[in-house]
Amino acid sequence: MQLASKRILLIIGGGIAAYKSLFLIRRLRDQGAEVRCILTSGGAQFVTPLSVSALSEQPVYQDLFSLTEEAEMGHIRLSREADLIVVAPATANLMARMASGLADDLATTCLLASSAPILLAPAMNGYMWAHPATQENRQRLAARGLGFVGPEAGDLACGEVATGRMAEPEEILAAIVAKLNPSAGPLAGKKILVTAGPTREALDPVRYVSNHSSGKQGFAIASALTALGAQVTLVAGPVSLPTPQGVKRLDVESADDMLAACLTALPVDAAICAAAVADWKADIPPNKMKKTGDGLPVIAWQQNPDILATICQQTNRPALVVGFAAETENVVEYAQAKRQRKGCDWILANDVSAERGVFGGDSNQVHLIDQDGVETWPQLDKTAVAQRLAERIARKLVQQ
Numbered sequence: 408m409q410l411a412s413k414r415i416l417l418i419i420g421g422g423i424a425a426y427k428s429l430f431l432i433r434r435l436r437d438q439g440a441e442v443r444c445i446l447t448s449g450g451a452q453f454v455t456p457l458s459v460s461a462l463s464e465q466p467v468y469q470d471l472f473s474l475t476e477e478a479e480m481g482h483i484r485l486s487r488e489a490d491l492i493v494v495a496p497a498t499a500n501l502m503a504r505m506a507s508g509l510a511d512d513l514a515t516t517c518l519l520a521s522s523a524p525i526l527l528a529p530a531m532n533g534y535m536w537a538h539p540a541t542q543e544n545r546q547r548l549a550a551r552g553l554g555f556v557g558p559e560a561g562d563l564a565c566g567e568v569a570t571g572r573m574a575e576p577e578e579i580l581a582a583i584v585a586k587l588n589p590s591a592g593p594l595a596g597k598k599i600l601v602t603a604g605p606t607r608e609a610l611d612p613v614r615y616v617s618n619h620s621s622g623k624q625g626f627a628i629a630s631a632l633t634a635l636g637a638q639v640t641l642v643a644g645p646v647s648l649p650t651p652q653g654v655k656r657l658d659v660e661s662a663d664d665m666l667a668a669c670l671t672a673l674p675v676d677a678a679i680c681a682a683a684v685a686d687w688k689a690d691i692p693p694n695k696m697k698k699t700g701d702g703l704p705v706i707a708w709q710q711n712p713d714i715l716a717t718i719c720q721q722t723n724r725p726a727l728v729v730g731f732a733a734e735t736e737n738v739v740e741y742a743q744a745k746r747q748r749k750g751c752d753w754i755l756a757n758d759v760s761a762e763r764g765v766f767g768g769d770s771n772q773v774h775l776i777d778q779d780g781v782e783t784w785p786q787l788d789k790t791a792v793a794q795r796l797a798e799r800i801a802r803k804l805v806q807q
């Protein structure tokens with residue numbers, strides 16, 4: 408009974424995958440959860456209120472303006488009493504309305520009126536899922552801390568083979584359990600340090616140099632590790648991303664600040680260095696540099712500390728240290744050398760040439776390099792890279 412006394416509000420959207428949500432209701436109830444359901448008008452085209460009500464043994468809520476439903480259970484109470492809201496299937500339309508903050512039916516109103524964690528199981532045609540509009544919406548929702556399970560690649564109801572299938576009920580159940588009960592996850596009790604974003608190195612009291620790292624990859628890793636139960640400290644350079652739920656965040660500016668923050672977070676079981684740390688810092692003059700005639704300013708550079716290498720050299724070195732290698736040529740070869748030089752266990756090499764759009768973009772293609780060799784992963788959404796990495800880390804730490 409992994410969900411005893413938990414209240415789940417399940418929103419069933421309008422897609423053929425709605426039938427899987429009937430199985431999900433049963434699995435949730437097997438685990439002791441109380442399941443209340445909202446059936447959207449689209450959802451009701453695929454499954455009947457009677458089936459939903461019979462399986463949940465609860466009334467089904469469909470109408471924002473129903474006097475009967477409102478008298479039985481006001482929509483605010485419906486959303487407030489939930490420990491978790493699950494949207495399955497989450498259609499492209501529902502995701503777009505959620506991303507825009509619309510409240511034009513019972514489902515979107517409850518979603519907007521709740522502070523409960525939200526988990527989405529998207530399901531739609533592959534082109535709809537891949538469309539930039541849907542991907543932007545997914546990104547916006549993920550940045551607000553909403554969780555996703557799936558979609559998966561495979562045969563779709565429309566006859567195409569693509570990514571868009573709703574995750575299976577068992578998988579959604581596992582994601583719900585992990586979301587509600589992180590201490591049941593495989594990384595429960597493990598402390599993990601993650602660095603993310605750029606550093607900013609002052610040139611004088613008003614100017615700085617930095618890079619284009621958005622922090623997306625590191626934040627996604629922090630979020631995925633937390634979902635598996637880890638206690639995550641995220642040391643973040645200057646980025647404009649919300650803190651993932653359950654993560655302890657330390658904001659820093661320069662490489663020196665980042666190193667100091669990382670050292671205060673030790674000891675940890677694992678450290679993942681995804682930050683794009685500036686290699687050099689400038690000798691900072693006390694006053695703003697002035698434009699003088701035709702002369703260019705002379706900046707004296709110094710080497711910044713190497714945070715990844717320093718963590719690896721600590722007497723209380725984490726059992727697993729993972730770095731990233733941002734390369735624009737000889738990607739794997741240079742990353743292998745970097746892994747040796749810095750002393751980390753794994754390094755994820757990514758090609759950050761401008762045309763790849765990795766810095767600041769939503770997807771990444773990495774090669775995981777360890778002492779045994781190189782494993783090339785496909786081009787994936789950064790959240791999917793993070794999930795895959797988090798699962799690998801969990802397997803590694805559990806083995807030890």
Ligand code: PMT
Nearest residue numbers: 620621622623624680683684713714715730731732733767
């Ligand atoms: O933030 P996003 O927009 O999502 O982009 C993600 C990313 C491209 C920033 C990320 O995937 C990535 O590649 N991060 C590492 C960037 C980098 O600084 O790579 P590097 O090859 O210069 O450094 C190698 C490793 O040493 C990295 O783990 C880095 O964190 C670390 N390092 C580097 C320099 C330094 N002074 N201290 C360090 O710890």
